[in-house]
Every structure is written in C-alpha cells, then in structure tokens.
Amino acid sequence: MAHVLQLIDSLALGGLERVAVDLANGLARASLGTHSSSLCATRLGGPLEQELEGTVPSLILGRRSTWDLRAARRCARWAADADVDILHAHGSSIWFGNLLLLTWPAGTLKPRLLWHDHFGRFQIEPRNRWLYRVLTAKAAAVLSVNEMLKDWAIEELGKDSAHCHYVPNSIDLSRYSAAPQDPDGADGRPLVVVCLANLRQQKNHQLLIEAFAHVRAQKPELAIELQLIGSAPEDGVKEALERQVEALELGASVHLLGERTDVPQLLQAADIGVLSSSSEGLPLALLEYGGASLAVTATAVGQIPQVIRNESMGLLVNPGSATALGDALIQLASDAVLRRRLGSALKQRVERDFSQEATLASVLAIYESLT
Numbered sequence: 001m002a003h004v005l006q007l008i009d010s011l012a013l014g015g016l017e018r019v020a021v022d023l024a025n026g027l028a029r030a031s032l033g034t035h036s037s038s039l040c041a042t043r044l045g046g047p048l049e050q051e052l053e054g055t056v057p058s059l060i061l062g063r064r065s066t067w068d069l070r071a072a073r074r075c076a077r078w079a080a081d082a083d084v085d086i087l088h089a090h091g092s093s094i095w096f097g098n099l100l101l102l103t104w105p106a107g108t109l110k111p112r113l114l115w116h117d118h119f120g121r122f123q124i125e126p127r128n129r130w131l132y133r134v135l136t137a138k139a140a141a142v143l144s145v146n147e148m149l150k151d152w153a154i155e156e157l158g159k160d161s162a163h164c165h166y167v168p169n170s171i172d173l174s175r176y177s178a179a180p181q182d183p184d185g186a187d188g189r190p191l192v193v194v195c196l197a198n199l200r201q202q203k204n205h206q207l208l209i210e211a212f213a214h215v216r217a218q219k220p221e222l223a224i225e226l227q228l229i230g231s232a233p234e235d236g237v238k239e240a241l242e243r244q245v246e247a248l249e250l251g252a253s254v255h256l257l258g259e260r261t262d263v264p265q266l267l268q269a270a271d272i273g274v275l276s277s278s279s280e281g282l283p284l285a286l287l288e289y290g291g292a293s294l295a296v297t298a299t300a301v302g303q304i305p306q307v308i309r310n311e312s313m314g315l316l317v318n319p320g321s322a323t324a325l326g327d328a329l330i331q332l333a334s335d336a337v338l339r340r341r342l343g344s345a346l347k348q349r350v351e352r353d354f355s356q357e358a359t360l361a362s363v364l365a366i367y368e369s370l371t
Contacts, residue, residue, distance in 0.1 A: 001035065001036055002035050002036070002085040002086060002368075002370075002371040003035070003037070003038065003082060003083050003084045004035055004036070004037055004038075004084070004086045004088055004367060005038050005039070005040060005079050005082075005084045005086070005087055005088065005111070006020045006023055006024045006037070006038070006039040006040070006088050007020075007040055007042065007087055007088060007089040007090060007093040007096060007097055007100075008020045008039070008040075008041055008042070008090045008091070008093055009041065009042055009043050009092060010041050010043050010044035010045070010046050011041045011044070011046035011048040011049045011060075012044065012046040012047070012048070012231065013046065013048060013198075013230075013231060013260075013261070013263075014198060014231075015118065015120075015169065015283065015284035015285070016090050016091050016118040017046070017048050018048065018284055019090065019116075019118070019145075019170075019284065020088075021039070021048045021051055021052060022172060022356060023088070023363060024037045024038070024039045024052065024053070024056045025037075025051070025053045025056060026360040027360070027364075028053045028055045028056050029053065035364065035367060037055075038057040038059075038079075038082060038084070039052065039056055039058045039059075040058070040059045040060075040075055040079070041058070041060050041061065042063050042071070042075070042096045043061065043062065043063050044060070044062070045060040047259070047261050057082065059078055061074065061075055066095055066096075067099065069099070069103060072096065072099040072100055072102070072103045073103045075096075075100060076104050076105060077105055079111070080104060080105045080108045084111050085111050085112065085370075085371055086111055086112050086114055086367055086370055086371070087101075087113045087114065088114045088116060089113065089114065089115050089116065090118060091116070094113075094135050094136065094139070095135065097113050097115070098113070098135060098138065101138060112140045112141075112370045112371070113138050113139050113140060114139060114140060114143065114366070114367075114370065115135075115143070116167075117143065117144045117145065117152075117153065117281075118145050118281055119149060119281060120202060120277075120279060120280050120281040122148065122149060122152065122279060122281070123278065123279035123280075123301060123302065124202065124278050124279045125202075125279070129156040129157060132156075132157055133157050136153075136157055136159065139159075140163065140370050141163045141165065141366055141369070141370060142157075142159055142163065142164045142165070143165050143166075143167045143363070143366065144164065144165070144166055144167070144281075145166075145167070145168065145169055145281040145282045145303070146166065146168075146281050146282045146302055146303035146306075147166050147303065148303075149281060150165070150166045167362050167363060168303070168353070169281075169282045169283075169284050169287060169354065169359070170287065170354045170355055170358065170359035170360075171284065171287045171288055171290075171291050171350065171354065171355075171356065172356050173291050173350070173351060173355060173356075176264050176268065176291040176293075177268065188223075189223075190223035190224050190225050190253075191222070191223065191225070191271045191272065191333050192224075192225055192227060192270040192271050192272070193212070193224060193225070193226045193227070193270070193271070193272045193273075193274055193329060193333075194227045194229060194266065194267060194270040194272070194273055194294070195208055195226070195227070195228050195229065195230075195274050195275065195285075196229045196230065196267070196285035196288060196289070197228075197229075197230050197275065197277070197283070197285055198230035198231050198232070198233055199228070199230055199231065199232040199233070199234065199237045199241065199256075200233065200234050201234060201237060201278075202277060202280075203276065203278075204276045204277055204299075204319075205228060205237075205276065206241065206244060207276045207322050207325065208274060208276035208325065209226075209241065209244050209245060209250065209254060210244075210248075210322035210326075211276065211322040211323075211325035211326035211329060212250065212253075212254060212326065212329070213248045213250060213322075213326075214322055214323055214325075214326030214327075215329050215330055215333070216250065216253070218326070218330060219330055219333070219334075222330075222333055222334075224253065225253045225254070226250075226253060226254045226255070227255050227257055227266070227270070228241075228256045228257060229257050229258075229259075229260050230258070230259065231258065231259040232258075238256065242256065263288065264288075264291070264292065267288060267289065267291075267292035267294060268293075270292070270294060271294070271295070271332075271333075271339060272294060272295050272296070272297070272329065272332050272339065273285070273286075273288075273289030273292070273294035273295070273297075274296070274297050274298065274329065275296075275299060275304070276298075277298075277299055277301055277302070277319070278299070278319055278320070279301055279302060280301045280302030280303065280304055281302050281303060282303035282304075282307065283302070283304065286304060286307055286308070287307075287350050287354050289346065290346040290350030290351075290354070291347070291350055292343075293343040293344060293347045294343050294346070295314065295332050295338065295339035295340075295342040295343045296308065296313075296314035296315070296342065296343075296346060297314060297315040297316070297317065297325065297328035297332060298314060298315075298316060298317075299316070299317055299318070299325070300316040300317065300319065301319050307349065307354075308346065312342075312345055313342060313345045313349055314346055315331065315332065315342070
C-alpha cells in the first residue's frame with residue numbers, strides 16, 4: 001500500500017487548497033486499500049481543515065520561512081514514521097518538498113516527489129525556468145491543471161513528456177443539490193451575479209466592476225446585483241475595489257462578501273456566474289458554477305475555452321474588455337430561457353468530464369506508476 005502526503009502552504013479557502021483536500025479525502029474514501037492518505041499544511045491552517053476526513057492524518061506545521069529547517073525536520077520525521085511513499089507537492093510547496101528530501105531521516109527510504117502545477121498567472125507573469133528546473137530536478141512526475149502548463153514543463157523545464165500529465169481540476173458534485181434553490185426572480189428579488197475568486201490582481205475584479213457599471217448604465221431599469229466572494233490575500237486590492245465601487249456609485253448593488261464557507265448555497269441562490277480574469281489555469285470556480293447550474297460568462301483565458309463551448313455552454317469574451325463583458329452580462333440577465341439552457345449544458349459538462357471520480361482515477365494511475 002502506497003502512502004501519499006499532500007503538501008500545501010495552508011488550508012485557506014482557495015482553488016489549489018481545495019484540490020489538495022479533495023484528493024486527500026478522495027484517496028481515503030475510494031482507494032480500496034491500494035493507497036493511504038495524509039496532508040501537511042506547511043504554514044497555516046484554515047477553514048478547509050474542517051473538511052478533512054477523520055481518516056486523513058494532518059499536520060499544521062507553522063513554518064516561519066521558506067527554508068525553515070526545524071519545521072522541515074519535524075515534518076520529515078512525521079512523514080517517515082507514517083511510511084510516506086509519495087510527496088505530492090502543490091504549487092509553491094515544491095520548495096518545501098525539496099527541503100523534506102534534504103532533511104529526510106537517515107536509514108529510511110526517501111519518497112518519490114511529484115509536483116502539481118496550479119499556476120494561474122502564467123499568461124501575465126513569466127517564471128524563471130532555470131529556478132524551476134532546479135526545483136523539479138528530483139520530481140518523478142509533473143501534474144498540470146491545463147495543457148499550456150504541461151507544455152511549459154516539457155519545453156521549458158526539459159521534463160520527459162511521459163512524466164508530464166494534464167490532470168483537470170474537479171469538484172465534489174454532492175455539495176450541490178439536484179436543483180437550484182429558487183427560480184429566477186423569486187419573490188421579486190434582483191438577479192444575482194456572483195464572482196467566486198479571491199481578490200488578486202490576476203482575477204481582474206476591477207474590470208468586472210467596470211463591466212457591471214456598464215450594465216447599470218445601459219439597463220438602469222434592471223434589478224441586478226453583484227456579489228464578490230473571496231478573501232483578500234494581496235495588500236491593497238480590496239481597498240482599491242472599494243474605492244472604485246464608491247467612485248462609480250455602485251455601493252447599493254455591489255457587495256464584497258469576503259471569504260465564505262457556504263459557497264454552494266450562495267451559488268445556488270444566484271443566477272449568473274462570472275470570471276473576469278486576465279490569466280487562469282483551470283479555475284475551480286468555473287466548475288463550481290457548473291455544479292450550481294449557473295449560466296456563465298467569462299474571459300477566454302487559460303483552459304476556460306476548453307471547458308466552455310462558446311454560446312452553447314456559456315458566453316466567452318476577450319480579456320480586458322469591460323464593454324464586452326458587460327454586454328454578455330446584459331444578454332444573460334435579459335433572457336431567462338438562455339440562462340437555464342446554458343446552466344444546464346455546463347452542469348452536464350462538469351458532471352461528465354470534471355467529476356472527482358474521473359480525476360481521482362487519473363491521479364491514482366500516476367501514483368501507481370511511481371510505486
């Protein structure tokens with residue numbers, strides 16, 4: 001039996017963190033005795049700690065720096081005692097994965113290192129390929145959340161294509177009820193547009209607010225509001241958005257809800273999902289919208305065009321155009337039949353191709369190739 005340790009920075013509410021927790025839980029539930037599972041958050045805990053299965057051993061390490069040798073030795077001893085065979089390092093945790101190998105207790109078999117690349121800013125922020133060549137030199141396999149990241153690993157890092165894998169993100173569809181909670185416009189409520197994305201520059205909420213201002217200017221009679229769900233991990237981004245909302249006099253219809261643990265309920269009470277990102281990998285939010293049967297408009301970046309077939313599963317627009325995004329929101333807000341058709345089509349797409357079961361089977365096959 002192979003023991004897999006998921007390595008992440010924290011258990012905050014985020015796409016990467018959700019993937020790691022879902023993998024840890026999925027292994028514990030469904031590996032049928034072939035794998036066991038544990039998880040280490042190297043820096044901080046967070047709300048997702050409450051979602052770990054009781055059968056998944058976990059460690060909140062509290063490291064103080066990237067090269068915290070004391071924390072690495074503690075984690076290495078804990079993992080070695082648990083007979084960990086595979087270190088599955090997510091995102092920037094590849095740094096700590098290498099540190100674990102350096103501090104692994106003498107006389108015990110070192111695990112295989114696997115890197116899971118979730119980098120969503122690759123279209124706007126180049127990475128140092130030589131640094132990542134060093135960091136991934138000991139990686140037996142590279143998993144990527146979209147095809148472009150897989151190609152980057154092969155072409156820029158010089159990794160063998162046989163050891164590079166595109167593994168799409170997935171969601172737990174059981175978190176969503178079989179039908180939306182409320183029909184459109186129930187009880188005279190306004191239409192709700194929701195954006196599920198932490199407040200980062202890459203997510204380009206500024207563009208979304210400009211687009212929403214366009215909606216209000218073009219359709220002042222439309223009862224509609226915008227909800228932004230997500231934490232504010234980057235300094236100054238939330239404050240800049242609040243100033244923008246105030247300057248555009250949108251305070252009564254734009255709501256920053258912050259980090260929430262009731263995301264499925266919020267999405268199923270909404271009417272339209274939106275993403276305005278400048279760059280993406282494969283955004284988990286897009287799949288969550290599908291789980292909630294939401295009609296979606298999004299910028300055509302990253303793997304989004306491969307998930308959504310334009311005009312049959314959602315409306316795609318060019319990144320950077322507030323007018324185009326606003327016009328797409330108006331189109332969806334003005335046509336309940338279109339919203340239901342697109343929401344149903346996206347739900348079917350997510351159920352067919354982005355279920356946890358399908359992703360877990362792919363990851364299990366990769367684990368088995370390493371042991």
